[in-house]
Amino acid sequence: MKLMANNAYSKLPIEIVAMSKHKIILLLLFIAVSIDIKAIEQDSLQVEPLRPVASAYMLEFGGSRINDTYLTPLKYTGWMAGFQYERMQAMKFNPEKWVMRLSAGVEIDRTQNPAKNADMWYLGLDASWGMMHRWRLGHEITIGAGGSTSLDIGCLYSTRNGNNPASAKAAWTVNATGYVAWNFSIGCLPITVKYQPTLPVTGVFFSPDYGELYYEIYLGNDDGLAHVAWWGNYFAMDNLLTADLHLSNTCLRIGYRNQLLSTKVNDIVTRMTIHSVVLGVSGEWISVSSRKGLNPSARLISALY
């Protein structure tokens, strides 16, 4: 800090020599204070801020409704269970305004036909990464909006079908996404409520032809399996509403999730609707290097607010 001040002083113009002593002293004091304040600001900015990782591990249980006309014209209903990992962090290049979100999950559904004499299972994996610009609106409310990209793969399996027992699902999508987070307290319990919608806008997804057997694909006919997604043929939405109860350093997360997938391509319609209860743990964690330790002057920039 001193070095910066001395250097600044040495660059003063020659004309000040001709000023009165009082004026020179006042001017020097003013410059010194100004330089000092600026130096503090620069120093503070140069110390890399701490960007804790907001992670959550969530279990999901709920109801599932599936309709896939490649397998059956009937609607199947049943239960679903899933696990989701979510990670949010302020981004390095502009931590005040940009945050990233990474999520990955696995889901299993077991549904039955209306007559309850046939089962359909679904096993799905998903992963998503996105960036959001955020705005702090005051009153402990933060909103974020941005984009993400997702990869979803899965398979529906009908236990009663012969040559068409399965319907594979695979999609890579580019999504609009965002969140609203609100911090408040009930009594002495701090709570963070967050709503997070994700809406695929475009992408590529897999579908066989109307009556095409996977055996034909196995034989090598891979024509027309990939389709450009738009809302007319691929509409999906994921709504996640959670409340983090700050019981200690770790939060208890409770929430609700709604997932909707509706596709129509090659005259095959797939509709999957899930309503689930979310239960998990969340918290913000910082990785500390044992060698460097924590810089006490570093600012802490939360991923959420």
Next chain:
Amino acid sequence: MGNKIFVFLWAMILLSSCHEVEEWENTPKGNFDALWTVIDEHYCFFEEKGVDWDAMYRKYSLKAKNTLTDEELFLVCAEMLDELKDGHTNLSASFNTSYYRKWWSDYPQNYDARLIQEHYFNFNYRSLNDVDYGILPDNIGYIHYGSFVYGLGEGNIDHILAYLATCESLIIDVRNNGGGNLTNVEPLVRRFITEPILAGYISHKTGPGHEDFSEPYAYYYDPAEKGRIMWGKPIVVLTNRSTYSAANDFVSVMKNLPNVTIVGATTGGGCGMPFSSELPCGWAVRFSACPMYDANGNLTEMGIEPTEGCAVDMDPSAILSGHDTILDFAIDYLTTQN
């Protein structure tokens, strides 16, 4: 701004609501309509079989009244499906499964397993899964492949061909083989070819219309990899009307090989790969959905004829004296050819 958001949300709801699925009530009429529609939109041989499916609706929907019991409705639906004359088309309920049986019951059976086991092998033959094999008099190898539901591993086929390696020729009997998995056909055929062959074509429906079909897709079989035991000597394939589905496909491929002769009766056909679906009441339905063609582009749904001059039926009087005249014809054919 508010209006734009409203329009946006409305557009989203509208677009997703386009993906509607037709629903039927779980009543006799609703189930009948569901069955008729499933077949109407997915069945693949209306034209080849000359079936006017709309006329079938007019004919049978009158019978599908809501007062019918399950058993009565089942009979109406089964009768309608029988109009397709298709061995791959069944309706399955908890109390019955419908079959169109005339594709084989109107023809002589032309096969008696016990006759061969007793009079040709004296019950001294080998068995592996659903395959029986042994060596006939005149040093002719014999394999009866009873079902392609059960596959043979490459090692199994090696053992069989090694056992028969000293034989001058081979009879592969696929009589009464009602099919199974097509993927079990290729491992066997691969032992009889020395270079890749065009095995046939497969097509599928591209939409619910009766004329909506894809261009037939050619598929090929490669010879077995090096180190496997191959067979290059003459082969006779024995067929009857109950040679069906995957076994029919096996015959269609084998018939195009240069050293293979088809002996017996016209096969049962069944070249439409079946799809499955279901009705609101929980009954399952299966039907031909993807037509397959032989290497010459011919549909083999109505069966494959034996090689010219090799159509033979079993003589009932010869059975009494312990003779399978189809097998005898094949033995004579192979011994005189060699």
